[in-house]
Amino acid sequence: MSRILLSHGAGGREMTTLIDEVFLARFGDPNRVGDDSATFLLESHQLAFTTDSFVVDPLFFPGGDIGRLAVAGTVNDLLTAAARPLMLSASFILEEGLEIAILEAIADSMNRTAAEAGVPIVTGDTKVVPKGSADKVFITTAGVGLVLRPGVSGAAAAAGDAILLTGSVGDHGTAVLLAREKLLDGEAIASDAAPLTGLVLNLLEAGLEVHAMRDPTRGGIASALNEIARQSQVAMEIQEARVPVAPAVAAACEALGLDVFKVANEGKMLILVAPGDADRALALVQQSPYGREARIIGRVSAGPAGRVQVRTVIGTARILDPPSGDLLPRIC
Amino acid sequence: MSRILLSHGAGGREMTTLIDEVFLARFGDPNRVGDDSATFLLESHQLAFTTDSFVVDPLFFPGGDIGRLAVAGTVNDLLTAAARPLMLSASFILEEGLEIAILEAIADSMNRTAAEAGVPIVTGDTKVVPKGSADKVFITTAGVGLVLRPGVSGAAAAAGDAILLTGSVGDHGTAVLLAREKLLDGEAIASDAAPLTGLVLNLLEAGLEVHAMRDPTRGGIASALNEIARQSQVAMEIQEARVPVAPAVAAACEALGLDVFKVANEGKMLILVAPGDADRALALVQQSPYGREARIIGRVSAGPAGRVQVRTVIGTARILDPPSGDLLPRIC
Numbered sequence: 244m245s246r247i248l249l250s251h252g253a254g255g256r257e258m259t260t261l262i263d264e265v266f267l268a269r270f271g272d273p274n275r276v277g278d279d280s281a282t283f284l285l286e287s288h289q290l291a292f293t294t295d296s297f298v299v300d301p302l303f304f305p306g307g308d309i310g311r312l313a314v315a316g317t318v319n320d321l322l323t324a325a326a327r328p329l330m331l332s333a334s335f336i337l338e339e340g341l342e343i344a345i346l347e348a349i350a351d352s353m354n355r356t357a358a359e360a361g362v363p364i365v366t367g368d369t370k371v372v373p374k375g376s377a378d379k380v381f382i383t384t385a386g387v388g389l390v391l392r393p394g395v396s397g398a399a400a401a402a403g404d405a406i407l408l409t410g411s412v413g414d415h416g417t418a419v420l421l422a423r424e425k426l427l428d429g430e431a432i433a434s435d436a437a438p439l440t441g442l443v444l445n446l447l448e449a450g451l452e453v454h455a456m457r458d459p460t461r462g463g464i465a466s467a468l469n470e471i472a473r474q475s476q477v478a479m480e481i482q483e484a485r486v487p488v489a490p491a492v493a494a495a496c497e498a499l500g501l502d503v504f505k506v507a508n509e510g511k512m513l514i515l516v517a518p519g520d521a522d523r524a525l526a527l528v529q530q531s532p533y534g535r536e537a538r539i540i541g542r543v544s545a546g547p548a549g550r551v552q553v554r555t556v557i558g559t560a561r562i563l564d565p566p567s568g569d570l571l572p573r574i575c
Numbered sequence: 576m577s578r579i580l581l582s583h584g585a586g587g588r589e590m591t592t593l594i595d596e597v598f599l600a601r602f603g604d605p606n607r608v609g610d611d612s613a614t615f616l617l618e619s620h621q622l623a624f625t626t627d628s629f630v631v632d633p634l635f636f637p638g639g640d641i642g643r644l645a646v647a648g649t650v651n652d653l654l655t656a657a658a659r660p661l662m663l664s665a666s667f668i669l670e671e672g673l674e675i676a677i678l679e680a681i682a683d684s685m686n687r688t689a690a691e692a693g694v695p696i697v698t699g700d701t702k703v704v705p706k707g708s709a710d711k712v713f714i715t716t717a718g719v720g721l722v723l724r725p726g727v728s729g730a731a732a733a734a735g736d737a738i739l740l741t742g743s744v745g746d747h748g749t750a751v752l753l754a755r756e757k758l759l760d761g762e763a764i765a766s767d768a769a770p771l772t773g774l775v776l777n778l779l780e781a782g783l784e785v786h787a788m789r790d791p792t793r794g795g796i797a798s799a800l801n802e803i804a805r806q807s808q809v810a811m812e813i814q815e816a817r818v819p820v821a822p823a824v825a826a827a828c829e830a831l832g833l834d835v836f837k838v839a840n841e842g843k844m845l846i847l848v849a850p851g852d853a854d855r856a857l858a859l860v861q862q863s864p865y866g867r868e869a870r871i872i873g874r875v876s877a878g879p880a881g882r883v884q885v886r887t888v889i890g891t892a893r894i895l896d897p898p899s900g901d902l903l904p905r906i907c
Contacts (some may be wrong), residue, residue, distance in 0.1 A: 247673040252703025262701060262885035265678055269686040271663070272698040282698035283662050285620060285721065294717055295700045298708075330615050332626035333602070336668070340836045344699040346597055354601040364602040365613035367713075367847040369594060371584025372905060376630075383666045383700075385626055385717030389617065389704045573704060 254461025254507070255566035278397050280324035280459065284392055289390035289433030291326035293317060300573040302345065306433030307415070309382055310352035310508055312575055317384040318360040318438040319512065324393035325447055326388030328362040328440060335367070336381040339374045342526050343457075346385035349380065362386070370569055391447050399454045400475035404543040405521035407514040409442060409528055410435065410536040412464055416506035417495045418420040419574050427497075431491045438512030444532035447552040449553040451524050452517035460575060462566045467513050468551045469565040476548040481541030481563070484556045504553075505566040507519040507574050515543060576663045586793025586839070587898035609806050610729050610791065611705040614722055617832035619623045621722035625649060628715040632905040634677065636754035638746070640792055641714055643905055644841055649690040649716040650770040651790040651844065657727035657779055658771060660694040667699070668713040668751045678845035681712065690703075692770030693736030694718070705756030723779050731786045732807035737853035737873040738847040741774060741860055742767065742868040743819040748838035751906050763823045767865075769842030774863035783856050784849035791845055792907060794898045795837040799845050801897040804845035808880040813873030813895070818889045836885075839906050847875060 250257040280293040281332045314331065333353060348551070356365050418434040420426070439458070446453060455475070459467035464486070471477050488496075488503050496503040510533055511566045516524045521539055527532035542556075551563040584726065612625040629645045636827040653660045663684060669678070689696050750766040752758070771790070778785060787807070789800035796818070804811050820828075820835050828835040842865055846854045853871055860866035872884075883895040 247671055247675060247677055247678070247703055247707060250704050251669050252669065252701055261675075265675065265682050266665075266701075268701060269682045270689070270699070279663075281662065281717075283697065285617075285622075285661070288617060288620070290617075290719070292662055292664060292717075292719060293698050294666045294715070296666040296702045296715060297670050298668060298702045300706050300708075329614065329617070331626055332624060333614075333718050334628040334717075336624045336630060336715075337579045337584065337630050339579055339581050341592075343577055343579060343597065346579070346876075350601045352596050357602070365615065367594075367598060367602070369584055369590065369598075370628045370907075371579055371581050372630050372632045372710065373581060375707075376632075376703065377713070378907075381709070381713065382670055383626070383628060383668075383715035383717075385624075385666075385715075387615075387622070387624060387719055411701075415623045467607065482685075544703050565749050569747055571854040573702075575702075 244336055249572045250568055252413050254466050257567060259550060265382055272545055276461065278324060279471060282324055287392050291321050291324035291374060291388040293320040293388050294385035295384060296381060296539055297383050298573050299575050301420060301422055302380060304434055305417050306418055307436035308349060308352050308382060310349035311356045311384040311436045313384045314353050314356040314360060314438050315438040315509060317360060317386040318440060321386045321388035322439055322443040323456040323458060324390055325392040326390045327444060328386055328388045328389050330358060330361055331366045332355060332385045333364050333367045334383045335369045336377050337371045338377045340391055341379055346553035351413060356438060360440045384445055395453055395456060397455050397457055397471040397474040400471050400477050400515045400543050401454055402545040403518045404443055404454055405518055405539045406479060406516040406529065406541040407482060408509050408538055408540045409512045409534045411500055413488055413492040413496055413506040415509040416571055416574050417492050420534040420571055421495060432495060432541050435508055435510035437533050439512055442528060443532050445527055446529060449527055451520040453514060455515040457513050458507050459511055461507050464513065465504045465563050472551050473549045478544045478546050478550040479541055480552045482554050483541045485538050487536045487538060504563060509575065581904045586798050589899060594742050594792045607671060609802060611652040614656055618899060622840055623656035623720040623722050625652040626717035628713060629907055630713050630905050631751060631907050634712060636751050636766055637752055639768035640681060640684050641712060642681035643688045643714045643768045645714040646685050646688040646692060646772040647768050647794035647841060649718040649774060650694060652722035652860050653718045654771055654775040655788040655790060656722055657724040658722045660692060660718055660720045662697045662719050664687060664717045665696050665699045666715045667701045668709050669703045670686040670709045670711050671703055671713055671756050673711055688770060691711055692772045706806060709735040718754060725784055727788060729787050729789055729806040732803050732809050732847045732875050733786055734809060734877040735850045736847040737788055737813060737850055737871045738813060738861055739848055739860065740818065740855055740870055740872045741866045744840055745820055745824040745828055745835035745838040747841040748903055748906050749824050752903055754825060765825060767840055769865050771844055774860060774866050777859055777863060778856060781859055783852040785846060787847040789845050791840050792837050795839060796845065797836045797898050804883050806883045810876045810878050810882040811873055812884045812886055814886050817870050817872045819868045821868060836869055845858055865881050
């Protein structure tokens with residue numbers, strides 16, 4: 244494989260390989276554990292630092308737009324490190340000829356989302372490329388946070404942990420795909436794109452024993468759970484019937500041949516919490532506007548290391564593989 | 576003006592207007608002063624935070640490549656805030672079909688440049704877009720630094736300050752343009768792209784009274800000096816004959832109709848230092864490998880606020896306007 248494929252950006256196996264072989268082989272930090280945010284000690288403070296680029300097509304879709312996504316995505320990545328977001332940067336690559344009104348609408352949305360997330364956008368950059376050298380607007384955000392609870396990491400899940408999911412899955416990916424392809428009744432499904440600052444900080448402030456968090460974006464919960472199982476060298480079992488899926492999303496995924504567990508979410512969190520704190524964590528999350536449909540969807544067990552299993556509605560078990568292949572390009 | 580033009584990304588007047596009217600009008604921080612890095616107080620520490628996107632074409636050029644540029648650019652922006660670079664992020668937007676060997680060469684270069692700059696690349700992201708939706712590779716870096724000397728800012732220049740320039744101007748922009756257009760003998764001019772960590776930290780550690788620093792990238796020293804003069808509400812005069820320009824660069828700019836003072840540099844710093852420390856600052860900078868050709872090129876005076884003047888070799892004075900128009904697209 245000598246050229247970049249769409250699957251290299253899709254959040255599945257091919258992306259992991261590319262990142263391992265091209266980037267980590269060079270920039271690799273022996274302490275790196277595969278989390279969405281890096282952490283860094285500055286005297287007595289632990290900082291979290293993360294970045295993401297956004298290339299979603301179309302720019303506007305039911306429930307969100309590239310600007311909301313760019314802010315929420317980076318905020319949620321900081322939260323996975325149990326960090327309070329402190330500041331964001333935003334860098335724009337613009338195609339010559341883009342309507343300025345579109346850029347203004349995106350900036351308005353970023354501003355609203357940043358206000359909701361409680362974090363300022365403090366620095367940025369703008370580049371313009373000739374028509375045809377980029378598709379309208381790409382945005383890269385980075386964020387710095389202050390770690391409130393050191394040690395929360397995809398590598399810290401432990402046997403017995405409850406797997407809490409903050410709401411329904413598949414909304415974002417199907418909403419964007421339907422909007423792009425103008426398929427079905429796109430307006431019936433809205434993206435869940437949202438910053439989860441309040442939800443996560445409530446949990447941390449309550450002092451509950453949270454071990455790991457991950458926002459199931461590209462590759463969906465299949466990718467996120469497999470990553471954590473691999474990082475922590477544990478097994479997981481989730482109950483298919485306990486994973487909330489909106490009926491319209493289920494129908495769309497069925498019609499499009501998509502596995503809803505592999506479809507991107509942009510306003511959900513998987514939270515792995517010690518068994519004794521699971522009920523309190525669930526009750527707290529359900530008090531947040533973005534957590535009303537939260538459920539405990541499964542449990543962590545000691546092994547076999549890296550195995551994620553789904554217990555189906557009829558009681559059989561199947562392996563939930565990490566996704567591979569093209570999945571959905573330009574979904575975020 | 577309702578659409579994005581190439582000039583909106585060129586580092587001149589149009590870019591300033593776009594940033595003011597679209598971004599600062601929304602994200603604007605009343606404390607913002609127009610520096611390349613934002614600063615942020617975390618209890619007793621002041622942090623600097625900055626980001627830049629890189630879309631240079633071609634990806635490889637004499638003296639550098641997009642990877643070296645992406646690391647050096649963000650490191651140098653942190654340095655302008657008198658900050659020691661602590662960590663970098665790197666986010667890639669890749670075009671489907673890109674040769675992986677190209678990406679590996681870029682990552683190698685980033686790794687070498689980061690090592691030279693003394694800063695680790697700790698987090699990143701990769702997105703892939705379908706062929707034709709982007710041009711090969713775009714990179715966005717962000718960086719966090721620890722401010723060693725609070726108050727160094729483009730807004731802090733004072734009447735009497737010496738204007739120190741760390742070396743020759745115009746090398747980067749002309750090198751990229753010649754490589755792209757395959758004009759003249761491109762190999763005769765190499766980009767100056769370099770991280771200036773050692774040079775700047777030496778100055779700061781010596782305790783010299785540095786008031787302002789800016790790396791004269793897009794828009795060249797014309798843009799950087801006008802920005803500082805505007806931020807600090809001071810006037811400046813530089814001596815044309817004291818600004819180092821390599822003969823090959825001067826010849827290329829002459830042939831191409833470019834004003835070398837408006838051409839991008841990627842390894843130079845303008846340093847405004849209190850008059851009593853100017854000679855020591857110059858001697859220290861000249862000891863750095865990237866500062867051997869450093870010169871004091873001019874002085875700051877009290878007013879008229881915002882005016883930057885060039886004293887020509889024949890003794891006349893002309894106003895050095897901030898650049899406007901297309902300048903050179905995709906130069907960084």
